[in-house]
Amino acid sequence: MSSAPSIPSAPSTHPAPPAGWQATFSEAVRLQSENRWEQALTLLLPLAEQMPHEASVQNLTAVLLAQHGRLAEAVVLWQRLLAADPGNVALVANLGRACWMLERKQQALEYFSLAVQLQPQDPLALLNMGAIHQGEGRFEEALAWYERVFAVDPHHVQALFNSAQLHADAGRFTRAHELYRRVLAIDSKHVIAQAQLIFTQHYLEHPSPAQLSALARRLGAQCAAQSPVFSNWLVSFEPERPLRIGLLSADLHDHPVGYFIEGLLAHSAGKEVTWIAYANNEKRTALTERIAPAFSAWNEVFRWSDDQLAARIRSDRIDILLDLSGMGSGHRLGVLARRPAPVQVNWLGYFGTTGLPGVQAVIADPRCVPEPEEHWFSERVWRLPSTRYCFTPPKNAPEVAELPALRQGALTFGCFQTLAKINPRVIAAWARIAQRAPQARWRIRCGVKSSEEDRRSLAQRLVQAGIAADRFKVEAPLERQRYLASYGEIDVALDTFPYPGGTTSAEALWMGVPTLTLSTPGMLGRQGEQIMGAAGMAENWICFDEDAYVDRAVALAQRSAWLALAEQRRAMREQVAGSALFDNARFSRDWHELVRNIWRDACEQVISRSSQGISGPKP
The missing domain is CATH 1.25.40.10 (Tetratricopeptide repeat domain)
Structure with a gap:
């Protein structure tokens, strides 16, 4: 020491x-x-x-x-x-x-x-030791410190919550949910625990979109009931005037949200929009520095109270507040519950309903939210024509490599998802593929939060499922350029389900690697379908049941499929560059028109309410 x-x-x-x-x-x-x-x-x-x-x-x-x-x-x-x-x-x-x-x-x-x-028996001192080890990725050491907290105070809420987060990060969701529920048994108004309990259920093997919707609406009603709500704003409801759009997010850095927002901001010139950022984090990266000039004001609000932030958004005369966090880490549900802007929109960073009465709209597309699933959202569903988000090509990405199978004599499947997404259901499907395609190999590159112990655990689960240890490699994360280059080592990406890839699937396409995805109900479950469809690759790469997923993977592993795969790989970057998934200029036009229509609709409702003699603009 x-x-x-x-x-x-x-x-x-x-x-x-x-x-x-x-x-x-x-x-x-x-x-x-x-x-x-x-x-x-x-x-x-x-x-x-x-x-x-x-x-x-x-x-x-x-x-x-x-x-x-x-x-x-x-x-x-x-x-x-x-x-x-x-x-x-x-x-x-x-x-x-x-x-x-x-x-x-x-x-x-x-x-x-x-x-x-x-x-030595002070819970705060012990908690801080756990938190610093947790922040450094030393999860087992962190848990040991939290156990020392429980020895002094078995009902210590913060230690219970931190432990739940650790188990969730490691994919141990049964234990995580047990701990979240213990937090809520002590403090029923612990909004972050409630949101995390909802969010992490998306990782389960068979999540219920209907149940998740009901839980979100219950939480949304609770947040609204315990928050002071604005009923008037410092804006004029003129449908065609320039708009002030606030962007509330904890992920305006090297994060999937940052990668997907970058192109939209770069193509917003001339769209009669003023952007204001409310960055709910303290992390700044090269991506932060690239996007910051697009905003007329950049507010770092991590330490601001809900009241303080809501008051600032209102005084900034925000017309439309875009929430990019939903129930995810760094969310500000308490701010949204106060309704500091007349129009609040759920978009991009989350894949379900916020359940909040004051969030009126969710931005979707025809694939990720088909009409029969609209009832799972408390918000009105507004659809972009092709895709709900558009990816900015990685800077200085390596050239697309030739198909590895041609020189190796066997197809290599890859999966670069976080470990929590590789659940027993996914592993069982891969084991079926391995049995029917005995020459195929796997390269699994884990997310940034994975530890060596986590990777060993995954390897053991793969072996226990029947995949021989010499047929796969479970590898540590890499820095970004080396990570992109590592797509040159795989032939086909196998998507996880029911929590598919997002950024990883888009990056794989840019590196010439198609993703075989399994579409399941719900906005998140359909994410792989949405991405491959927007990239113009719906045919042969979207499956709707596990048997089809296994059959297609087995077919791709056959030598007779490799020449077509190699030709597709050589042409893929040029093809996807012109697709809806990567055409940021087209996406920006579609997005701004949709948001303008959301604003027009709000103005119409204000006019309608006024004509009926109803006081207070409540679009």
Whole structure:
């Protein structure tokens, strides 16, 4: 264990406190409790300068600085306080969390370790140790720390929730769901646990879209009931005027959402739209820097309360708020429940209903939501003509390689999905393929969160299903360029089901590798069908039952199919580049027209309500 971090010495002088400082401090406390952090900090900073030895003033100032993202300044104040009170575990915990957010990971670990040394039975200290190991991908170590929390407090909500997240990431959904339900038994209003319980059920072997819809509507009703809802907005309902569109997402970086939004933003010029970003994360990547100039304002809102963010969206005069998270990680359901924009749209980052009464529209396409499945959405379904999203070709992608089977003498199937998608149902289908195509091989490249232990576990499951160990490789993730190049090692991608690939399938097509997909009910279950259809490859690559999926894979593994596969591979990039899946200019035209129609419909409803004498615009 590393030694504790060095702490600056506390100043020795103690000037007299200014008159009436308690009243100023109490006002700052009140403002902070109302989430008016900026006003509280403005009020408190002068007092903090005058009273460097008053712990309560210095600590609240540090807290407010941290809430404003001024973490380095907060660390300095907390270090000074800790020098005067070296046994204060709360200060040590604050320093650990601040250093973690500043990417000072070793220093964070040292502070968290110090907290455990000071109070070995303190649940917060133990929790922080679990969280830092979880953030570093050391899942089993993290679980061990959470078990220590449970030994002290069996009902510790955050430790239960974090443990559930770990089990979900590892694909152990039965255990994850058990833990989410334990969280909800203690705190029935834990919205994040409810959303995760819904989201992770999409990974089950046989998810029920009807049941997921019912759960989402129940959660949506609960969020709406406990949130103050705006009933008027600072916008004019003119159907043809330029629009202000807000984009709310935790994934505006190197993430599937980022890859799919990039092309739309690049082709928005001249569309009479002003974009405003509400980025609910602190991660910035090269993709973030590429898309940020498309926005007239970029707000990093990760630390903002629901009230603060909703008020900002309303004051920004947003006409249409696009939510790109739904029930996924980093969602802001509490903000959407407040309805800070007159029109709120569910799109791209999620594949089911939000269940929220204040979200009026969901953007789909003819394949992913056929008319008989519209009733699974609380939102009105609006369809783009070809595809609900369009992919931006990877920058500097390697050239398409020749079909590997021609030089290797055997077909290699590939799957580059996250481990959680490779469920027993998928493995059973692959085992049937392996039995009927004895020369075929598999290359499985795991998602970024996979650990060596996870990969060993998958290999064991494959062997137990009857696939010999010398017929497959389960490999670690690669950095992006090497990952793209690794498509040159496989002939055909086998999709997972009922949770198909998205970005991986689009990337595979760009690298000349078609994906054999199995379409199942629901927007998510039909995602592979949607992608292959939008790429102009519906024929021969979309199956609707497992027998057809197995039969088609077996046929592709036969030597007689390889010449056609090789010819298709050579022409694939040029073909898909002109398809709806990659034609960002066409997609942008279709998308902006659809969103304009959603706005026109909202304006018509406002006019209709006004003509009936109903007060308050509620499109």
